[in-house]
Amino acid sequence: MSTTSRSYGGVPVEQRRARRRAALLDAALEIIGSTGFAKLTVSGLCAQAKLSERYYYESYTDLGTVFSELFDRIVDEIGQAVVEAFVTTDADIRAKTRAAIAAAVDLIADDPRKARIVTVEAQLNPALLMRRAEVMRSFADIMMAACAAEVGAELVENAGDRAEFAAIHLLGGLWETTNSWLSGMLTISRHELIERSTDQFLLTAEHLVGVSLG
Missing domain, CATH: 1.10.357 (Tetracycline Repressor; domain 2)
Known part of the structure; x- marks a missing residue:
């Protein structure tokens, strides 16, 4: 079975990944919307989203892409x-x-x-x-x-x-x-x-x- 088709706890991998991506965007909304894009960091974003940094790199390569999305x-x-x-x-x-x-x-x-x-x-x-x-x-x-x-x-x-x-x-x-x-x-x-x-x-x-x- 391919990695993308597996599920954990009944939730497919792609759905879990989408949830993490949404959590990162929610965190970006709070940080950028409250303190500005200049204050956005990978560590701060992940802390706000309550996710490890590896999940950030799973979806993004730079913070500008996060802001654009x-x-x-x-x-x-x-x-x-x-x-x-x-x-x-x-x-x-x-x-x-x-x-x-x-x-x-x-x-x-x-x-x-x-x-x-x-x-x-x-x-x-x-x-x-x-x-x-x-x-x-x-x-x-x-x-x-x-x-x-x-x-x-x-x-x-x-x-x-x-x-x-x-x-x-x-x-x-x-x-x-x-x-x-x-x-x-x-x-x-x-x-x-x-x-x-x-x-x-x-x-x-x-x-x-x-x-x-x-």
Whole structure:
């Protein structure tokens, strides 16, 4: 029997390895989110995860990869929360847009560790700058697909590359505005942040497709 197919205590090796990897990412979330990436060490990470260092080297070769994978995990959480909020809100497009924006803002604002990682630490890490641009483009594609589903694909297609430009512009603006709000530079309530952001998204969408979205 191959090593990868064995199980210990009824748990397959690959599943145990995935659990250890998740534990290391949870530990990285706590360390980076609380004290910054500069404070992350292999020994500290393993101590936080309650794992020996050999399990770290089982999955990773450097701490930058840990940070990148953690960033992706948080971004995936945001994406899933946004899509779920949009598709499960049974109302008009304003309510759906507001729910999607609120889901993103709430996920970050309710966990200061995640907020620090995506709004501060990721900005300081050169390796994640390109990844952040890729994430923006991916979210823009989701946003355009959602808009097309609501107003019709033809209207979005007629907007051409202006639709993609607008989506990336709006998402970048929401990212930076949320950063300013989290840092205390933008002194408005969470409710106001979400409502004003919703207004901006809908005003831009209306301008592009030429249809009132309420």
